[in-house]
Amino acid sequence: MHRITVIGGGFAGLTAAITAAEAGAKVTVYEAHHTLGGWARTAEGPYRTNEGPHALYSGGPHWAWLKQRDLIGPLAPIPPLEAARLRLRHRGVLRRTPPFAMLKLLRRGLPQAPVDVDFQTWATGIAGEEGARAAAHYSAVALFHHDPGALSAAFVWERLRRATKLPPEAHYPQGGWATMIDRMAARAWNLGVRMETLSRVDSLDDLDGLQSPATDAPVIVATSLDAARRLLKDDSLTWTSGRTALIDLAVRTRRGDAFAVSDLDETGWLERFTAQDRSLAPAGEQLIQGQFPIAPHETRADGIARAEQLLDLGFPGWRERVTWRRESVASGRTGAVDLPGTSWRDRPAVDRGDGIYLAGDQVAAPGVLSEVSFNSALTAVSLALGRHALDLKRA
Numbered sequence: 481m482h483r484i485t486v487i488g489g490g491f492a493g494l495t496a497a498i499t500a501a502e503a504g505a506k507v508t509v510y511e512a513h514h515t516l517g518g519w520a521r522t523a524e525g526p527y528r529t530n531e532g533p534h535a536l537y538s539g540g541p542h543w544a545w546l547k548q549r550d551l552i553g554p555l556a557p558i559p560p561l562e563a564a565r566l567r568l569r570h571r572g573v574l575r576r577t578p579p580f581a582m583l584k585l586l587r588r589g590l591p592q593a594p595v596d597v598d599f600q601t602w603a604t605g606i607a608g609e610e611g612a613r614a615a616a617h618y619s620a621v622a623l624f625h626h627d628p629g630a631l632s633a634a635f636v637w638e639r640l641r642r643a644t645k646l647p648p649e650a651h652y653p654q655g656g657w658a659t660m661i662d663r664m665a666a667r668a669w670n671l672g673v674r675m676e677t678l679s680r681v682d683s684l685d686d687l688d689g690l691q692s693p694a695t696d697a698p699v700i701v702a703t704s705l706d707a708a709r710r711l712l713k714d715d716s717l718t719w720t721s722g723r724t725a726l727i728d729l730a731v732r733t734r735r736g737d738a739f740a741v742s743d744l745d746e747t748g749w750l751e752r753f754t755a756q757d758r759s760l761a762p763a764g765e766q767l768i769q770g771q772f773p774i775a776p777h778e779t780r781a782d783g784i785a786r787a788e789q790l791l792d793l794g795f796p797g798w799r800e801r802v803t804w805r806r807e808s809v810a811s812g813r814t815g816a817v818d819l820p821g822t823s824w825r826d827r828p829a830v831d832r833g834d835g836i837y838l839a840g841d842q843v844a845a846p847g848v849l850s851e852v853s854f855n856s857a858l859t860a861v862s863l864a865l866g867r868h869a870l871d872l873k874r875a
C-alpha cells in the first residue's frame with residue numbers, strides 16, 4: 481500500500497487526503513491548528529462568519545467532485561427577492577444595473593483576452609476607460625486586489641465572467657464553509673486517513689520523528705505558499721496575491737437593506753449572508769461580511785473607511801443598529817493573482833522533485849480561488865501515486 485504524507489489540513493490538504501485514500505493510499509495529515517479547514521473555517525456561533533466573504537463557485541471541477549461525494553451538504557439558496565437587492569455603486573450613487581459600457585465586456589463572442597496585456601488597457605479598447613474600470617473593480621469580488629486593472633487581461637476577464645454569470649455560480653453551504661469541511665473530514669476519516677491536529681511540521685526532517693514507522697512516503701505540502709517556502713527552505717516559492725481589509729458586522733434587521741453592494745468606483749464588496757442563510761446570526765440580526773482591497777501604502781483603517789462609506793449607502797442607519805463588529809486584514813492569503821505576461825503555468829510548480837509536491841491556491845494550477853487548491857491537490861496526488869507506482873515497477 482502506498483503511503484502519503486500531507487502537511488496542512490485546509491481545503492487543499494483534505495482534497496489531497498481523500499483523493500489519495502480513495503486510490504488506496506495510506507494517508508497521514510498533519511495540521512498545525514487545533515481544527516481542520518484553514519481559510520475555509522467558519523466561526524462558532526452566535527455569528528457564524530467565514531474567514532471573509534466566501535462563496536462556492538459552481539463552474540469549477542471541484543463542484544462535481546464535492547457533489548458526487550455529497551460533501552457540500554444542503555445549500556442556502558438566495559431568495560429571488562433578496563437577489564434583486566444587489567446594488568452597484570457607480571459615480572457615487574447606488575444603482576441596480578451595471579453601466580452599459582461594462583456590459584460590452586460580457587458580450588458573447590469576444591476574442592479571448594490576452595495574457596500579456598493588462599486588463600485596463602485591453603478592456604478600454606472594448607468598453608472605454610470608464611467601463612473598463614467599473615468592470616475591473618467589480619471583478620475584485622473574486623480577486624481581492626486593489627488594482628485589478630493592472631493584472632493580466634486573461635486572468636481578470638475569466639474572473640469577471642465567472643462572477644457575473646447568470647444564473648449565478650456563487651453558492652453557499654448552509655451553516656458556512658465549515659459544514660463542507662466537516663463532511664470532508666468525516667469522509668477522510670471513513671477512508672482511514674490519520675489526521676493529526678496541533679501538529680505543526682517545521683522541517684521535513686520532523687516527519688521521521690512523527691511517522692511510525694519512518695517512511696520515505698511522498699509528501700504533499702498543502703500549506704500557504706509562505707509556509708511552504710519556510711518549510712522547504714526554498715526562496716523561489718513566491719507569487720503575487722491580494723491584500724484586503726475585512727469587516728464583519730451584525731446589525732439589527734431593517735427591511736430594505738441591500739443583499740450585496742459592489743463598489744464600481746473603487747474596489748470593495750459587502751454581502752449580507754443572512755439573506756440566504758438565517759442560521760448565521762441570532763433572530764432579529766443580520767450578518768454582513770465585506771472585503772476592501774488595500775494598496776501596499778494603505779492601512780486597514782483606509783479599507784475600513786471605504787467599507788463604512790459603502791455601508792452608509794447600502795444599509796441606512798447601520799451605525800445605530802450594530803450589535804457586533806470585527807475587522808482584520810488578509811495579506812497574501814486570497815490566492816494567486818497573475819500579472820501581465822504570466823499565467824497559472826508560471827506559478828511555483830506542483831512537483832518539487834524528490835517526492836515532494838505542492839498544493840494550494842498560489843501554485844501552478846488553473847481555476848478561481850479555492851479551485852486552484854483543489855486542482856493542485858488532485859495533480860499532486862496523481863503525480864505522487866504515479867511516480868511511486870513507477871518506482872515500484874523499476875525496483
Ligand SMILES: Cc1cc2nc3c(=O)[nH]c(=O)nc-3n(C[C@H](O)[C@H](O)[C@H](O)COP(=O)(O)OP(=O)(O)OC[C@H]3O[C@@H](n4cnc5c(N)ncnc54)[C@H](O)[C@@H]3O)c2cc1C
Nearest residue numbers: 488490491492512518519532534535681703840849850853
Ligand atoms: C477573505 C477571503 C475570501 C475568500 N473567498 C473565497 C470565495 O469566495 N470562494 C473561493 O473559492 N475561495 C475563497 N477564498 C479562498 C479560499 O479560502 C482558499 O483558497 C482556500 O481555503 C485555501 O485552502 P488551502 O488548503 O490551499 O490553504 P489554507 O486554507 O491556508 O490551509 C493550509 C493549512 O495548513 C496549515 N499549516 C500551515 N503551515 C503548517 C505547518 N508547518 N504544519 C502543519 N500545518 C500547517 C494551516 O494551519 C492551514 O490549516 C477566500 C480567501 C480569503 C482569505
